[in-house]
Amino acid sequence: MEKEQSPLPQKSNSFSSSSREEKLRESDRSLSLGAIKFEERREKQETDYKEEDRIEEEKENDDKEQEEREEASKENVKEAEPSFIAISEEIDHFLGILASLQDVQDQISEPPELPESNIEKFVAMLEKEIATYESGEQKWSPDHDEICLLDAFNRLHKLTSALTPFSSDARYNHAMNRTGSVLHHAMTFLEDEFFSLLDENSRAKQQDPGSTSSKTKRPPSFSRQQQQPHQQHEQDRCDLAPAESSTNEDSPTYPPDVVERLRGIATAMISAGYVTECCEVFSVARHNAFHAGLSSLGCEKISIDDVQKMAWDSLEGEIATWIRAFRHSITVSFPSERELFDIVFSGHQDIANTLFSHLALGAIFQLLNFAEAVAMTKRSPEKLFKMLDIYEILRDLMPTIDAIFSIEASEEEPSSSPAMDLKSEISAIQSRLGEAAVAIFCDLESSIKTDTGKTPVPGGAVHPLTRYVMNYLKYACEYKNTLEQIFQDYQRSEKPSSFDDDGGDAPSGSTSNHENQKNNSNANDPKPFTAQLMEVMELLHANLESKSKLYKDQALCNIFLMNNGRYIMKKIKGAAEINELLRDAWCRKRSSDLRQYHKNYQRETWSKVLACFRDGELNVRGNVSKPVLKERFKSFNAMFDEIHKTQSSWVVSDEQLQSELRVSISAVVVPAYRSFLGRYSQYLDPGRQTEKYIKFGADDLENYIDELFDGNPSSMARRRT
Incomplete structure (x- = not known):
């Protein structure tokens, strides 16, 4: 019973505590072992990483060393290979040897040793260089090549030519074919570069605001493998003053550096025997550029048929444009082209002359076609x-x-040179233009x-024909001056064929005039054009005399002749050229005619008025007859009223002539009327009788006269009421 009551929990607690401690110790041991293992693993990893880094580093070092060895190897190879300059010197040395053997070639049994490797390296380098530029990877710039x-x-080229005499040898023949092939490739490259320089620079020059020119096209390759207004005319004379040259026009066609490159390419191609290719490319490029320049001036090619059909308003503008373009071509473009041709083909003057001449x-012949077409158009005064x-x-x-063309003409037969043909063509066109001018004027x-x-x-105003x-x-x-020259040339020649061509007669009145001048010519006779001018003036005078007879009123007839005569004299005095030709004697005769017309007008209009103021029949046995006096006043009033009414509607547009007429009328009529009033107004009863017969005061009369000839009819009766 006592055993059963022993304290079991104490025993149990003692066991549990030791057990936990043991477990804790075991746990600590496990943790320690785990930490050790973790640390070992970590250290192992670090060791592995370091080993990998070491291996990677060694590998990188090996690669770097390998690259350095390769670079060194390349440098060694490059240093071992001869440079282009060195190869070129070897080629020149070999060319010297071949040149020295040319004179004794027949005595040589076999040609000298051929440096095939150097030749191959030389042409290979050239091929590579050309390919670089042709691919567009790099632009050819001779200053930096x-x-x-x-x-x-x-x-x-020299190498190919030097190898040719020995081409019977297989090695030489192979080398000649190789260099000849590369030479052809090189010349094709130069041909393209030649055109590009010409075309790109000329287009850049023309691409300005207002330019109407289009881009020029690359011509086919020329390499050897492919060589198989009757109305009133009052417009001003066309302004023929030379156009002001712009800076662009005065500058060279191309920049100096481009011209120098062109010259170098041309020299190389001509030396290599590629004269035709070089000349054709240059001609096509400059032809395109020149006509693009004409187009930019507004001068387009027009056929003769188109000129014949063109309305005068349009043709007039085309002529003005043509004149500007022709002057610019002769005075600016051709001198610039001449300079360019001479520089690019320096050392080859015959080539320069031929290309420029073409x-x-x-x-010029193309431009002259337009002038000839104008001369052939239907004639009309404008x-x-x-x-x-x-x-x-x-x-x-x-x-x-x-x-x-002086240089070209001096090198050819005068009778057959293109310059002489051109001169004859221009002379023929001038002759046609002169004939047309004579016919039109006549x-x-x-x-x-x-x-x-x-x-x-x-109203007797100036006739439209006179104007x-x-x-x-x-x-x-x-x-x-030009017309005198033309008329003199015509006078010396026979009847122009162009009059027959048009189905017309010789200039009206001109044939007889010219024949008379030839038969009766002397130092005092007027020149042909002056004579023709005077003939026209006489015809105009006669025509106006005839037209004046259409007026029933003789006073108005004289006003008409005064108006037209004064207009003619005013035009003559206002133009020094025509005044000089007609001379003083002619002008004096016309001035005398004007004075006579004035006198005739005064007589026709105012002589009857002045008759009212005469004393005759007024005095009867020493006394004034009132009935006659009253009739005189009535007649004067009626006549003056009628004259005012009629002649205020007449037109005298020349202010000076209008003033002269009014002053002359007033000077004759007003004093006579004032005197008449002073002598006889007292014989009329004051008041109603005076108002009935004396309707005008002297001052009123002068005012009414100042209303004449202004083209505005008015009634004095309305104004007095």
Whole structure:
């Protein structure tokens, strides 16, 4: 019983405590072992990482060393290979050897040893260099090229030529074919580069605001493998003053560096025997550029048929454009082209002359086609002045054209040179223009003769025919020197064939005039054009005399002649050219005619009025007859009223003539009327009788006279009421 009551829990607690401690110790041991193992693993990992890093580092070092060895190897190889300069020197040395053997070639049993490797390296380097530029990877710039291509191409050409005499040898033949193939490739490359320089720079020059030119096209390759207005004319004379040259026009066609490159390429191609290719590319490029320049000036190619069909308003503008383009071509473009050709083909003057001659002659002949077409158009008065403009520009620029082709002409037979053909063509066109001008001017006579209208001009004003003829003559006389030259040439020649071609007659009145001048010519006779001018003036005078007879009122007839005569004199005095031609004697005669018309008017209008103021029949046996006096006043009042009513509607547009007429009338009528009033007004009863018969005071009369000839009819009766 006592055993059963022993304290079991104490025993149990003792066991549990030791057990926990043991477990704790075991746990600590486990943790220690785990930490040790973890640390071992960690250390092992670190060791592995370090080993990997070491291996990687060793590998990188090995790769770097390998690269360094390869670079060193490349440098060694590069240093071992000869440079292009060295190879070129070897080629030059070999060329020297071959050149020394040319004179004794027949005595040589076999050619000297061929440096095949150097030749192959030389052409391979050139091929690679050309391929670089052709691919567009690099732009050819001779100033910065390691290999001077032009010198290399020249050396290649010499090498090919030097190998040819020994081509019977298989090795030499192979080398010759190899260098010849690369030489052809090189020349094709230069050909393309030549055109690109010419084309790109010329297009860049023309791409300015307002330019109408289009891009030029690359021509086919020229390499050897492919070588198988009757109306009133009052417009101003065309302004023929030389156009101001812009900076762009005065500058060289190409920049100096480009011109130098062109010269180098041309020299290389010509030296290599590619003359045709070089010349054709250059000609096509400059032809395109020149005509693009004409297009930018607004001058387009127009066929003769189109000119014939063109309305005058349009053709007039085309002529003005053509004149500007022709002058620019002769004075600016051709000198610039001449300079360019001479520089690019320096050392080859014959080539430069030939190419420039072809370009210039072709361009001028094309421009002359338009001038000839204008000369062939249907004649009409308004065309005279533009035809004379063309004539003058051809005449004035002929010395410059002669100078342009002086070199070419001196090197050929005078009778067969293109320059002589050009001069003959220009002379023929001038002759046609001159014939047309003579015919048109002489047709003015026919225009005056056929103007036979039966309707008088209202108010006796200046007739439209007078205005037309005088304005036409005024502008024509601005060309007086040119017209004198043309008429003299016509006078010396036979009847122009062009009159027959048009189915017309010789200029009206001109044949007989010219024959009379030839038979009776002396130092005092007027020149042909002056004589023709005076003939026109006489015809106009006769026509106006005839038209004046259409007026029933003789006073108005004289007003009409005064109006037209004064207009003619005013035009003559206002234009020094026509005044100089007609001379003082003619002007004095016309001034005398004007004074006579004035006297005739005064007599026709105012003589009856002045008759009212005469004393005759008023005095009867020493007394004044009131009935006669009253009748005189009544007659004067009625006549003056009628004159005022009628002549205030007449027109005198020239202010000076209008003033002269009014002053002369007042000077005659007003003093006479004032005197008459002073002598006889006292015989009328004051008041109603005076008001009935004396309707005008002297001052009123003068005011009414000042209303005459202003084209505004008015009634004095309305004004007095």
